[in-house]
Amino acid sequence: MTIIxxxxxxxxxxxxxxxxxxxxxxxxxxARHNTSVSAFSHAARGAPNLRLEQVLAEAxxxxxxxxxxxxYAGNGRRLIRSQKKHTASHHSTIVKSGAAA
Known part of the structure; x- marks a missing residue:
């Protein structure tokens, strides 16, 4: 069992x-994915970026x-957090097949 x-x-x-x-x-x-190290580092710390998260997980x-x-929600669906510009409030949305549910 892997503990992350x-x-x-x-x-x-x-x-x-x-x-x-x-x-x-x-x-x-x-370099392999034509992306900055900074972007990968942010994703590794949890900044939402599905593409980079998938690359990191696979690697x-x-x-x-x-x-x-x-x-991710308990049912396996991805949660999308967004931040309103100029505010500190966050909200989560469950998405299905890439579109907001």
Missing amino acids: PSHPFERRLWIIARLHGQGVTLTELA CGVSVSKLFSEH
């Missing part, structure tokens, strides 16, 4: 260690819903 840290910074370190164990760095992964050999469990 839930704290964002600890999870990022776990991901980096897992990648290094496979001989891959975050920099190499970012780590775990499901995306397990690696980023805070982004």
